[in-house]
Amino acid sequence: MYIIIVGGGKVGYYLSQALLSEGHEVLVLEKDPAKCGAICDQLGSVVVRGDGCEARTLTEVGTERADMFIAATNEDEDNLVSCQVARHKFKVPRTIARINNPKNEELFKKLGVDVTVSSTNLILEHIEKEVPTHPLMHLLTLKGGALEIVEVKIPPTSSKVGKPMKDIVLPPNSVVCLIIGKWGARVPTDDTRLEADSQLVAVTSPEAEAALRAALTE
Protein backbone atom coordinates (compact mmCIF):
# COMPACT_ATOMS: atom_id res chain seq x y z
CA MET A 1 0.00 0.00 0.00
CA TYR A 2 1.04 3.61 -0.54
CA ILE A 3 0.50 5.45 2.74
CA ILE A 4 0.96 9.19 3.25
CA ILE A 5 1.55 10.46 6.76
CA VAL A 6 1.26 14.15 7.59
CA GLY A 7 3.44 15.25 10.47
CA GLY A 8 6.93 14.01 11.21
CA GLY A 9 6.80 14.37 14.97
CA LYS A 10 7.21 11.41 17.28
CA VAL A 11 3.90 9.83 16.27
CA GLY A 12 4.55 10.28 12.56
CA TYR A 13 8.12 9.06 12.85
CA TYR A 14 7.44 5.84 14.73
CA LEU A 15 4.33 5.17 12.67
CA SER A 16 6.27 5.45 9.42
CA GLN A 17 9.02 3.26 10.81
CA ALA A 18 6.48 0.55 11.70
CA LEU A 19 4.68 0.77 8.37
CA LEU A 20 7.96 0.65 6.45
CA SER A 21 9.01 -2.47 8.28
CA GLU A 22 5.73 -4.05 7.22
CA GLY A 23 6.74 -3.42 3.63
CA HIS A 24 4.48 -0.49 2.76
CA GLU A 25 5.48 2.45 0.64
CA VAL A 26 5.44 5.38 3.04
CA LEU A 27 5.77 9.11 2.61
CA VAL A 28 5.99 11.62 5.46
CA LEU A 29 5.08 15.26 4.88
CA GLU A 30 6.70 17.62 7.36
CA LYS A 31 7.04 21.41 7.42
CA ASP A 32 10.11 21.66 9.63
CA PRO A 33 13.37 21.16 7.66
CA ALA A 34 15.27 19.93 10.72
CA LYS A 35 12.73 17.16 11.32
CA CYS A 36 12.81 16.28 7.62
CA GLY A 37 16.58 15.93 7.77
CA ALA A 38 16.42 13.73 10.84
CA ILE A 39 13.81 11.42 9.27
CA CYS A 40 15.73 11.21 6.00
CA ASP A 41 18.93 10.30 7.86
CA GLN A 42 17.12 7.60 9.86
CA LEU A 43 14.61 6.16 7.41
CA GLY A 44 15.88 7.16 3.95
CA SER A 45 13.96 8.82 1.13
CA VAL A 46 10.57 8.76 2.75
CA VAL A 47 10.11 12.41 3.63
CA VAL A 48 9.18 15.53 1.70
CA ARG A 49 9.23 19.00 3.17
CA GLY A 50 5.85 20.61 2.75
CA ASP A 51 2.44 21.49 4.09
CA GLY A 52 0.10 18.49 4.16
CA CYS A 53 -2.92 20.77 3.74
CA GLU A 54 -1.72 22.31 0.50
CA ALA A 55 -3.15 20.79 -2.64
CA ARG A 56 -0.02 21.57 -4.63
CA THR A 57 2.24 19.64 -2.27
CA LEU A 58 -0.21 16.76 -2.18
CA THR A 59 -0.25 16.61 -5.98
CA GLU A 60 3.55 16.48 -6.07
CA VAL A 61 3.72 13.50 -3.76
CA GLY A 62 1.15 11.53 -5.74
CA THR A 63 -1.72 11.64 -3.27
CA GLU A 64 -3.98 10.46 -6.08
CA ARG A 65 -2.49 7.00 -5.95
CA ALA A 66 -2.38 6.81 -2.14
CA ASP A 67 -4.33 3.98 -0.52
CA MET A 68 -4.33 5.56 2.90
CA PHE A 69 -3.84 9.03 4.33
CA ILE A 70 -2.92 9.54 7.98
CA ALA A 71 -2.90 13.00 9.57
CA ALA A 72 -0.76 12.74 12.69
CA THR A 73 0.22 16.28 13.65
CA ASN A 74 -0.53 17.63 17.10
CA GLU A 75 -2.93 20.25 15.72
CA ASP A 76 -6.47 19.01 15.29
CA GLU A 77 -7.40 21.68 12.78
CA ASP A 78 -4.46 20.74 10.55
CA ASN A 79 -5.37 17.06 10.76
CA LEU A 80 -8.97 17.78 9.86
CA VAL A 81 -8.16 19.97 6.88
CA SER A 82 -5.50 17.70 5.42
CA CYS A 83 -7.84 14.71 5.67
CA GLN A 84 -10.63 16.67 4.00
CA VAL A 85 -8.33 17.76 1.17
CA ALA A 86 -7.09 14.18 0.72
CA ARG A 87 -10.63 12.86 0.65
CA HIS A 88 -12.40 15.44 -1.47
CA LYS A 89 -9.68 16.59 -3.83
CA PHE A 90 -7.68 13.41 -4.21
CA LYS A 91 -10.30 10.73 -3.48
CA VAL A 92 -8.06 8.83 -1.08
CA PRO A 93 -10.14 5.79 -0.05
CA ARG A 94 -9.18 5.82 3.62
CA THR A 95 -8.38 8.81 5.83
CA ILE A 96 -7.26 8.57 9.43
CA ALA A 97 -6.83 11.50 11.80
CA ARG A 98 -5.10 11.81 15.12
CA ILE A 99 -7.26 13.79 17.52
CA ASN A 100 -5.85 15.64 20.47
CA ASN A 101 -9.07 17.12 21.85
CA PRO A 102 -11.55 14.23 22.39
CA LYS A 103 -14.43 16.66 21.80
CA ASN A 104 -13.54 16.73 18.12
CA GLU A 105 -14.25 13.07 17.49
CA GLU A 106 -17.86 13.57 16.48
CA LEU A 107 -17.07 16.51 14.21
CA PHE A 108 -14.35 14.61 12.37
CA LYS A 109 -16.63 11.63 11.80
CA LYS A 110 -19.41 13.90 10.60
CA LEU A 111 -17.08 15.56 8.12
CA GLY A 112 -16.04 12.30 6.52
CA VAL A 113 -12.80 11.30 8.25
CA ASP A 114 -12.95 7.49 8.25
CA VAL A 115 -11.09 6.76 11.45
CA THR A 116 -10.14 8.98 14.37
CA VAL A 117 -7.58 8.09 16.98
CA SER A 118 -7.76 10.11 20.15
CA SER A 119 -4.57 9.82 22.13
CA THR A 120 -6.23 11.38 25.16
CA ASN A 121 -8.97 8.74 25.16
CA LEU A 122 -6.46 5.94 24.67
CA ILE A 123 -4.42 7.10 27.63
CA LEU A 124 -7.57 7.43 29.73
CA GLU A 125 -8.68 3.92 28.85
CA HIS A 126 -5.32 2.52 29.79
CA ILE A 127 -5.29 4.32 33.08
CA GLU A 128 -8.82 3.16 33.84
CA LYS A 129 -7.75 -0.43 33.31
CA GLU A 130 -4.86 0.05 35.70
CA VAL A 131 -6.98 1.60 38.44
CA PRO A 132 -8.70 -1.33 40.18
CA THR A 133 -11.07 0.71 42.31
CA HIS A 134 -12.91 2.25 39.41
CA PRO A 135 -16.39 0.63 39.44
CA LEU A 136 -16.85 0.75 35.66
CA MET A 137 -14.18 -0.02 33.09
CA HIS A 138 -14.35 0.14 29.31
CA LEU A 139 -13.27 -3.07 27.67
CA LEU A 140 -14.26 -2.60 24.05
CA THR A 141 -16.12 -0.20 21.77
CA LEU A 142 -18.63 -1.69 19.34
CA LYS A 143 -20.36 -0.35 16.22
CA GLY A 144 -18.09 2.67 15.99
CA GLY A 145 -18.93 3.88 19.48
CA ALA A 146 -22.70 3.26 19.56
CA LEU A 147 -22.27 0.40 22.01
CA GLU A 148 -19.54 -0.65 24.39
CA ILE A 149 -18.59 -3.58 26.55
CA VAL A 150 -17.84 -2.61 30.12
CA GLU A 151 -16.87 -4.33 33.30
CA VAL A 152 -18.65 -3.42 36.55
CA LYS A 153 -17.45 -4.48 39.94
CA ILE A 154 -20.14 -4.93 42.57
CA PRO A 155 -19.06 -3.20 45.77
CA PRO A 156 -20.11 -4.82 49.09
CA THR A 157 -22.01 -1.61 49.82
CA SER A 158 -24.32 -2.03 46.83
CA SER A 159 -27.99 -2.35 47.72
CA LYS A 160 -28.26 -4.99 44.96
CA VAL A 161 -26.04 -7.55 46.71
CA GLY A 162 -28.07 -10.72 47.26
CA LYS A 163 -30.80 -9.69 44.83
CA PRO A 164 -31.71 -11.88 41.82
CA MET A 165 -31.13 -10.47 38.33
CA LYS A 166 -34.87 -10.28 37.59
CA ASP A 167 -35.27 -7.64 40.33
CA ILE A 168 -32.60 -5.38 38.93
CA VAL A 169 -33.86 -2.79 36.46
CA LEU A 170 -31.25 -2.00 33.84
CA PRO A 171 -31.26 1.08 31.59
CA PRO A 172 -32.18 0.68 27.89
CA ASN A 173 -29.65 -0.93 25.57
CA SER A 174 -27.93 -2.60 28.51
CA VAL A 175 -27.47 -6.34 28.98
CA VAL A 176 -25.42 -8.19 31.57
CA CYS A 177 -23.68 -10.97 29.64
CA LEU A 178 -21.43 -12.57 32.18
CA ILE A 179 -20.87 -12.72 35.92
CA ILE A 180 -17.41 -13.54 37.21
CA GLY A 181 -17.14 -14.60 40.83
CA LYS A 182 -14.87 -16.72 43.02
CA TRP A 183 -16.36 -19.78 41.36
CA GLY A 184 -15.54 -18.68 37.83
CA ALA A 185 -17.63 -17.18 35.05
CA ARG A 186 -21.26 -17.89 34.23
CA VAL A 187 -24.01 -16.48 32.10
CA PRO A 188 -26.62 -14.98 34.43
CA THR A 189 -30.23 -16.22 34.50
CA ASP A 190 -33.20 -14.43 36.06
CA ASP A 191 -32.52 -16.18 39.36
CA THR A 192 -28.78 -15.53 39.55
CA ARG A 193 -28.12 -13.47 42.68
CA LEU A 194 -25.52 -10.72 42.73
CA GLU A 195 -22.60 -11.25 45.07
CA ALA A 196 -20.32 -8.65 46.57
CA ASP A 197 -17.00 -8.24 44.74
CA SER A 198 -18.16 -10.16 41.68
CA GLN A 199 -17.44 -8.67 38.28
CA LEU A 200 -20.10 -8.19 35.64
CA VAL A 201 -19.41 -7.91 31.94
CA ALA A 202 -22.15 -5.92 30.27
CA VAL A 203 -23.04 -4.36 26.92
CA THR A 204 -24.31 -0.81 27.14
CA SER A 205 -24.33 2.49 25.27
CA PRO A 206 -22.23 5.51 26.24
CA GLU A 207 -25.45 7.36 27.20
CA ALA A 208 -26.67 4.56 29.48
CA GLU A 209 -23.30 3.93 31.06
CA ALA A 210 -23.84 6.07 34.14
CA ALA A 211 -27.34 4.67 34.73
CA LEU A 212 -26.01 1.12 34.45
CA ARG A 213 -23.32 1.80 37.00
CA ALA A 214 -25.89 3.31 39.35
CA ALA A 215 -28.30 0.40 38.85
CA LEU A 216 -25.67 -2.14 39.86
CA THR A 217 -23.45 -0.44 42.39
CA GLU A 218 -25.64 1.92 44.40
Add this chain to the structure above:
Amino acid sequence: MKIVIMGCGRVGAQLAGMLDEDGHEVTVVDSDTYSFRRLPASFKGKPLVGDGTDEDYLKKAGIEEADAFIAVTQGDNRNVMAAQIAKHMYNVPRVICRIYDPLREEMYQTLGLETISPTMVGAKLLRDKVVG
Protein backbone atom coordinates in the same frame (compact mmCIF):
# COMPACT_ATOMS: atom_id res chain seq x y z
CA MET B 1 -28.65 39.68 14.75
CA LYS B 2 -26.58 37.68 17.19
CA ILE B 3 -23.13 37.39 15.67
CA VAL B 4 -20.10 35.47 16.89
CA ILE B 5 -16.72 36.53 15.49
CA MET B 6 -13.74 34.28 16.01
CA GLY B 7 -10.42 36.09 15.91
CA CYS B 8 -9.84 39.64 17.10
CA GLY B 9 -7.07 40.67 14.74
CA ARG B 10 -7.27 43.81 12.62
CA VAL B 11 -10.11 42.48 10.49
CA GLY B 12 -11.97 40.82 13.36
CA ALA B 13 -11.82 43.91 15.57
CA GLN B 14 -12.77 46.27 12.75
CA LEU B 15 -15.70 44.06 11.79
CA ALA B 16 -16.84 43.68 15.40
CA GLY B 17 -16.81 47.45 15.83
CA MET B 18 -18.79 48.00 12.64
CA LEU B 19 -21.44 45.39 13.41
CA ASP B 20 -21.73 46.65 16.98
CA GLU B 21 -22.30 50.18 15.73
CA ASP B 22 -25.00 48.87 13.40
CA GLY B 23 -26.81 47.62 16.49
CA HIS B 24 -26.03 43.89 16.36
CA GLU B 25 -25.27 41.76 19.36
CA VAL B 26 -21.62 40.86 18.86
CA THR B 27 -19.36 38.38 20.69
CA VAL B 28 -15.66 38.25 19.78
CA VAL B 29 -13.60 35.20 20.72
CA ASP B 30 -9.81 35.27 20.76
CA SER B 31 -7.24 33.12 22.54
CA ASP B 32 -5.19 36.19 23.50
CA THR B 33 -6.66 38.93 25.71
CA TYR B 34 -4.10 41.36 24.32
CA SER B 35 -5.94 41.22 20.96
CA PHE B 36 -8.98 42.91 22.47
CA ARG B 37 -7.05 46.20 22.67
CA ARG B 38 -7.93 46.58 19.00
CA LEU B 39 -11.65 46.86 19.75
CA PRO B 40 -12.98 50.42 19.67
CA ALA B 41 -13.55 52.07 23.06
CA SER B 42 -17.26 52.35 22.29
CA PHE B 43 -17.64 48.58 21.72
CA LYS B 44 -20.69 47.31 23.60
CA GLY B 45 -20.40 43.66 22.63
CA LYS B 46 -18.80 40.80 24.54
CA PRO B 47 -15.09 39.98 24.24
CA LEU B 48 -14.37 36.40 25.31
CA VAL B 49 -11.02 34.68 25.84
CA GLY B 50 -10.85 31.13 24.59
CA ASP B 51 -10.13 28.65 21.84
CA GLY B 52 -12.69 29.07 19.08
CA THR B 53 -12.22 25.51 17.85
CA ASP B 54 -13.27 24.13 21.25
CA GLU B 55 -17.01 23.60 21.53
CA ASP B 56 -17.12 24.60 25.18
CA TYR B 57 -15.90 28.09 24.37
CA LEU B 58 -18.16 28.35 21.36
CA LYS B 59 -21.13 27.53 23.58
CA LYS B 60 -19.99 30.18 26.03
CA ALA B 61 -19.91 32.61 23.14
CA GLY B 62 -23.52 31.74 22.41
CA ILE B 63 -23.07 29.72 19.24
CA GLU B 64 -26.30 27.85 19.93
CA GLU B 65 -28.41 30.98 19.48
CA ALA B 66 -26.16 32.76 16.98
CA ASP B 67 -27.58 33.95 13.67
CA ALA B 68 -24.15 34.29 12.12
CA PHE B 69 -20.61 33.03 12.72
CA ILE B 70 -17.51 34.56 11.16
CA ALA B 71 -14.07 32.95 11.41
CA VAL B 72 -11.19 35.40 10.89
CA THR B 73 -8.20 34.11 12.88
CA GLN B 74 -4.72 34.03 11.35
CA GLY B 75 -4.92 30.31 10.65
CA ASP B 76 -6.78 29.04 7.60
CA ASN B 77 -7.26 25.64 9.18
CA ARG B 78 -8.53 27.04 12.47
CA ASN B 79 -11.07 29.08 10.54
CA VAL B 80 -12.14 26.11 8.47
CA MET B 81 -12.54 23.88 11.49
CA ALA B 82 -14.45 26.45 13.58
CA ALA B 83 -16.70 27.29 10.63
CA GLN B 84 -17.51 23.63 10.12
CA ILE B 85 -18.30 23.20 13.82
CA ALA B 86 -20.67 26.19 13.61
CA LYS B 87 -22.29 24.93 10.43
CA HIS B 88 -22.50 21.20 11.01
CA MET B 89 -22.69 20.82 14.79
CA TYR B 90 -24.72 23.94 15.69
CA ASN B 91 -26.54 24.67 12.43
CA VAL B 92 -25.74 28.38 12.57
CA PRO B 93 -27.77 29.88 9.68
CA ARG B 94 -24.96 32.01 8.24
CA VAL B 95 -21.33 30.94 8.49
CA ILE B 96 -18.50 32.82 6.77
CA CYS B 97 -14.90 31.71 6.80
CA ARG B 98 -11.71 33.47 5.78
CA ILE B 99 -9.20 31.30 3.92
CA TYR B 100 -5.96 32.88 2.67
CA ASP B 101 -4.92 29.92 0.52
CA PRO B 102 -6.91 30.21 -2.75
CA LEU B 103 -6.70 26.47 -3.50
CA ARG B 104 -8.08 25.56 -0.11
CA GLU B 105 -10.75 28.22 -0.44
CA GLU B 106 -11.90 26.77 -3.73
CA MET B 107 -12.26 23.31 -2.24
CA TYR B 108 -14.22 24.41 0.80
CA GLN B 109 -16.47 26.48 -1.39
CA THR B 110 -17.37 23.35 -3.31
CA LEU B 111 -17.93 21.63 0.03
CA GLY B 112 -20.57 24.23 0.82
CA LEU B 113 -18.78 26.68 3.09
CA GLU B 114 -19.22 30.37 2.46
CA THR B 115 -15.62 31.53 2.10
CA ILE B 116 -13.61 34.61 1.29
CA SER B 117 -9.96 34.67 0.25
CA PRO B 118 -8.27 38.03 0.93
CA THR B 119 -5.33 36.80 -1.15
CA MET B 120 -7.45 36.64 -4.30
CA VAL B 121 -9.48 39.74 -3.49
CA GLY B 122 -6.37 41.75 -2.64
CA ALA B 123 -4.37 40.62 -5.66
CA LYS B 124 -7.25 41.37 -8.02
CA LEU B 125 -7.81 44.80 -6.52
CA LEU B 126 -4.14 45.67 -6.89
CA ARG B 127 -4.06 44.39 -10.46
CA ASP B 128 -7.08 46.48 -11.36
CA LYS B 129 -5.46 49.54 -9.80
CA VAL B 130 -2.32 49.04 -11.85
CA VAL B 131 -3.81 48.21 -15.22
CA GLY B 132 -7.44 49.30 -14.86
Add this chain to the structure above:
Amino acid sequence: MYKKFLVPVTGKKADDDIVRTACVLSRKSKGKVYVVHVIEVSRALPLDAEVEEETQSGESVLTNAEKIADVMDCKVETEILQARETGPAIVDEAVERGVDMIIMGVEYKKRFGEFAMGDVAPYVLRNAPCPVLLWRGPMEEAEQ
Protein backbone atom coordinates in the same frame (compact mmCIF):
# COMPACT_ATOMS: atom_id res chain seq x y z
CA MET C 1 44.60 1.21 -0.74
CA TYR C 2 41.26 2.09 -2.36
CA LYS C 3 39.95 -0.68 -4.57
CA LYS C 4 36.26 -0.18 -5.19
CA PHE C 5 34.95 3.12 -6.52
CA LEU C 6 31.42 4.38 -6.96
CA VAL C 7 31.01 7.10 -9.57
CA PRO C 8 27.55 8.65 -9.87
CA VAL C 9 27.16 10.39 -13.22
CA THR C 10 24.52 12.91 -14.20
CA GLY C 11 25.15 13.84 -17.83
CA LYS C 12 26.86 17.09 -16.90
CA LYS C 13 30.41 18.19 -17.73
CA ALA C 14 31.84 16.84 -14.49
CA ASP C 15 31.16 13.26 -15.64
CA ASP C 16 34.22 13.02 -17.88
CA ASP C 17 36.59 14.23 -15.20
CA ILE C 18 35.32 12.04 -12.40
CA VAL C 19 35.27 8.91 -14.57
CA ARG C 20 38.87 9.63 -15.60
CA THR C 21 39.87 10.17 -12.00
CA ALA C 22 38.29 6.88 -10.97
CA CYS C 23 40.09 5.08 -13.79
CA VAL C 24 43.46 6.48 -12.76
CA LEU C 25 42.96 5.64 -9.09
CA SER C 26 41.63 2.13 -9.77
CA ARG C 27 44.42 1.32 -12.16
CA LYS C 28 46.97 1.70 -9.38
CA SER C 29 45.10 -0.65 -7.08
CA LYS C 30 43.77 -2.91 -9.86
CA GLY C 31 40.37 -2.06 -8.44
CA LYS C 32 36.85 -1.85 -9.76
CA VAL C 33 34.78 1.12 -10.89
CA TYR C 34 30.99 1.18 -10.66
CA VAL C 35 29.38 3.97 -12.65
CA VAL C 36 25.75 4.61 -11.75
CA HIS C 37 23.10 6.96 -12.97
CA VAL C 38 20.19 7.75 -10.65
CA ILE C 39 16.73 8.49 -12.06
CA GLU C 40 14.55 10.38 -9.64
CA VAL C 41 11.03 8.97 -9.99
CA SER C 42 8.24 11.41 -9.14
CA ARG C 43 6.17 10.38 -6.13
CA ALA C 44 3.12 10.52 -8.34
CA LEU C 45 4.42 7.26 -9.85
CA PRO C 46 5.35 3.97 -8.20
CA LEU C 47 9.09 3.57 -7.72
CA ASP C 48 9.36 0.80 -10.30
CA ALA C 49 7.34 2.68 -12.95
CA GLU C 50 8.72 2.55 -16.48
CA VAL C 51 10.19 5.95 -17.22
CA GLU C 52 11.27 5.50 -20.80
CA GLU C 53 12.61 8.93 -21.61
CA GLU C 54 14.74 9.13 -18.48
CA THR C 55 16.00 5.59 -18.97
CA GLN C 56 17.09 6.41 -22.51
CA SER C 57 18.97 9.53 -21.53
CA GLY C 58 20.43 7.65 -18.55
CA GLU C 59 21.74 4.97 -20.86
CA SER C 60 23.42 7.50 -23.11
CA VAL C 61 25.03 9.08 -20.03
CA LEU C 62 26.40 5.67 -19.05
CA THR C 63 27.55 4.95 -22.60
CA ASN C 64 29.51 8.18 -22.55
CA ALA C 65 31.16 7.11 -19.28
CA GLU C 66 32.07 3.74 -20.80
CA LYS C 67 33.68 5.47 -23.78
CA ILE C 68 35.80 7.67 -21.53
CA ALA C 69 36.84 4.62 -19.51
CA ASP C 70 37.69 2.75 -22.74
CA VAL C 71 40.04 5.52 -23.77
CA MET C 72 41.66 5.21 -20.34
CA ASP C 73 41.90 1.47 -20.95
CA CYS C 74 39.75 0.75 -17.93
CA LYS C 75 36.71 -1.48 -17.56
CA VAL C 76 33.73 -0.12 -15.69
CA GLU C 77 30.47 -1.64 -14.56
CA THR C 78 27.40 0.52 -15.19
CA GLU C 79 23.92 0.59 -13.75
CA ILE C 80 20.77 2.69 -13.77
CA LEU C 81 19.04 3.18 -10.42
CA GLN C 82 15.48 4.34 -9.88
CA ALA C 83 15.01 6.20 -6.63
CA ARG C 84 13.01 8.97 -5.00
CA GLU C 85 16.08 11.03 -4.13
CA THR C 86 19.56 10.89 -5.57
CA GLY C 87 21.55 11.46 -2.36
CA PRO C 88 20.20 8.52 -0.36
CA ALA C 89 20.32 6.32 -3.47
CA ILE C 90 24.06 6.96 -3.85
CA VAL C 91 24.74 6.31 -0.19
CA ASP C 92 22.66 3.09 -0.24
CA GLU C 93 24.49 1.90 -3.32
CA ALA C 94 27.86 2.63 -1.70
CA VAL C 95 26.87 0.61 1.35
CA GLU C 96 25.47 -2.26 -0.68
CA ARG C 97 28.51 -2.59 -2.90
CA GLY C 98 30.92 -1.96 -0.06
CA VAL C 99 32.89 0.63 -2.01
CA ASP C 100 36.00 2.27 -0.62
CA MET C 101 35.40 5.66 -2.16
CA ILE C 102 32.71 7.73 -3.86
CA ILE C 103 33.88 10.09 -6.56
CA MET C 104 31.28 12.65 -7.51
CA GLY C 105 31.05 16.00 -9.20
CA VAL C 106 29.16 19.25 -8.76
CA GLU C 107 28.89 22.06 -11.26
CA TYR C 108 29.73 25.59 -10.23
CA LYS C 109 26.20 26.91 -10.13
CA LYS C 110 24.43 29.94 -8.78
CA ARG C 111 20.94 29.98 -7.40
CA PHE C 112 19.25 33.23 -6.42
CA GLY C 113 22.59 34.91 -7.08
CA GLU C 114 24.62 32.76 -4.71
CA PHE C 115 26.80 29.69 -5.07
CA ALA C 116 24.65 26.61 -4.55
CA MET C 117 25.82 23.03 -4.27
CA GLY C 118 22.37 21.49 -4.45
CA ASP C 119 21.10 18.79 -2.10
CA VAL C 120 22.87 15.71 -3.38
CA ALA C 121 26.53 16.41 -2.62
CA PRO C 122 25.89 17.68 0.94
CA TYR C 123 23.73 14.64 1.66
CA VAL C 124 26.42 12.27 0.44
CA LEU C 125 29.11 14.16 2.36
CA ARG C 126 27.02 13.90 5.53
CA ASN C 127 26.01 10.27 5.19
CA ALA C 128 28.49 8.27 3.13
CA PRO C 129 30.31 5.62 5.17
CA CYS C 130 33.44 5.82 3.00
CA PRO C 131 35.69 8.70 1.87
CA VAL C 132 34.13 11.01 -0.73
CA LEU C 133 36.09 12.79 -3.41
CA LEU C 134 34.19 15.84 -4.61
CA TRP C 135 35.06 17.46 -7.92
CA ARG C 136 33.77 20.96 -8.50
CA GLY C 137 33.53 22.32 -12.04
CA PRO C 138 35.45 25.43 -13.02
CA MET C 139 33.96 28.81 -12.15
CA GLU C 140 34.66 30.67 -15.38
CA GLU C 141 32.40 28.54 -17.53
CA ALA C 142 29.44 29.10 -15.29
CA GLU C 143 30.13 32.82 -15.14
CA GLN C 144 30.07 33.20 -18.91
